[in-house]
Amino acid sequence: ESIGVIGIPFSKGQPRTGTEFGPKVLRLGGIVNKLQSLGCHVEDHGDVEVIQVENDDPEEKAKNPRSVGQTSKLIADKVEQELRSEDICIALGGDHSMAIGTIAGNARVEPDLVVLWIDAHADINTPMTSDSGNIHGMPLAFLVHELESYVPKLSGFEWLTPCIHAKDIAYIGLRDVDAGERKIIEKFGITAFSMQEIDRYGIKEVVERALRAVDPEGNRPIHLSFDVDAMDPTLTPSTGTPVMGGLSLRETYYIAEEVARTGRLCMIDIAEVNPLLGDEKEKKMTVDLIISVIQRFFGNRRGG
Ligand SMILES: N[C@](CCCC[B-](O)(O)O)(CCN1CCCCC1)C(=O)O
Ligand SMILES: [Mn+2]
Ligand SMILES: [Mn+2]
Numbered sequence: 468e469s470i471g472v473i474g475i476p477f478s479k480g481q482p483r484t485g486t487e488f489g490p491k492v493l494r495l496g497g498i499v500n501k502l503q504s505l506g507c508h509v510e511d512h513g514d515v516e517v518i519q520v521e522n523d524d525p526e527e528k529a530k531n532p533r534s535v536g537q538t539s540k541l542i543a544d545k546v547e548q549e550l551r552s553e554d555i556c557i558a559l560g561g562d563h564s565m566a567i568g569t570i571a572g573n574a575r576v577e578p579d580l581v582v583l584w585i586d587a588h589a590d591i592n593t594p595m596t597s598d599s600g601n602i603h604g605m606p607l608a609f610l611v612h613e614l615e616s617y618v619p620k621l622s623g624f625e626w627l628t629p630c631i632h633a634k635d636i637a638y639i640g641l642r643d644v645d646a647g648e649r650k651i652i653e654k655f656g657i658t659a660f661s662m663q664e665i666d667r668y669g670i671k672e673v674v675e676r677a678l679r680a681v682d683p684e685g686n687r688p689i690h691l692s693f694d695v696d697a698m699d700p701t702l703t704p705s706t707g708t709p710v711m712g713g714l715s716l717r718e719t720y721y722i723a724e725e726v727a728r729t730g731r732l733c734m735i736d737i738a739e740v741n742p743l744l745g746d747e748k749e750k751k752m753t754v755d756l757i758i759s760v761i762q763r764f765f766g767n768r769r770g771g
């Protein structure tokens with residue numbers, strides 16, 4: 468299959484400088500040629516233009532709404548364009564607000580897509596339920612039909628309409644979910660496998676149940692949004708909101724290999740890499756392990 472890589476050097480969905488350098492360090496880590504060496508046809512389509520609006524005052528407590536909203540529109544347009552020419556797109560972020568644009572853009576091409584959200588966090592706060600006002604903790608709230616009446620139309624978001632249903636989402640890796648998010652997950656019956664379920668059932672069972680829940684017929688395109696903080700912080704320390712007790716390398720490889728096996732993966736987000744956090748060794752480990760995970764989505768199987 469043909470793979471298109473785009474960079475999203477963006478950080479305004481959260482307060483810590485550094486996620487704007489995520490695309491750069493993943494490219495320097497060799498992501499493109501490591502995928503080409505697997506026999507994939509990979510093309511790097513450069514970076515999305517990011518918008519930094521002056522005096523971007525908070526709205527409904529959400530921070531940098533205009534910068535995030537206007538950048539998300541450019542992301543959606545770029546992803547839509549990519550997916551009309553490539554089989555698969557990998558978006559290198561950037562903070563997780565990037566998923567507003569990547570999912571909106573993907574849904575224009577694949578309206579029947581399902582979302583696997585691999586993350587320590589649920590990222591489904593509304594501006595009102597958020598305790599931080601950081602939009603990287605809200606992306607799914609802007610995308611889900613069932614939440615439309617709960618989410619105010621922020622400046623910069625005029626272009627966006629919800630494009631997925633709550634039942635189209637499955638979480639894997641949760642271990643830091645806010646009270647408001649818990650209520651939303653329960654109210655709308657969103658499929659959610661926390662680290663506790665992974666310990667109880669094992670990763671094989673969790674992946675099977677997650678896929679069966681969102682795509683019982685096994686025929687829907689998969690958008691996989693990977694927050695590197697889903698992995699244990701001993702593996703990916705260079706990220707802004709680390710939470711102990713995360714996915715092992717083997718569990719993460721297993722998720723990638725099983726999703727690859729469906730043959731229905733259409734888009735991957737790689738979110739929340741922050742190379743300014745941690746020392747050189749931690750940065751290198753974070754980047755190298757993420758690249759090794761990405762390779763597992765594209766046929767690099769442990770069994771050869
Ligand atoms: N839920 C949080 C974290 C969001 C992380 C975004 B991700 O997954 O893209 O990295 C946490 C809010 N809050 C922080 C202080 C302690 C209680 C939880 C929020 O800010 O909304
Ligand atoms: Mn997270
Ligand atoms: Mn719909």
Ligand SMILES: [Mn+2]
Pocket residue numbers: 563586588590603694738739
């Ligand atoms: Mn996230």
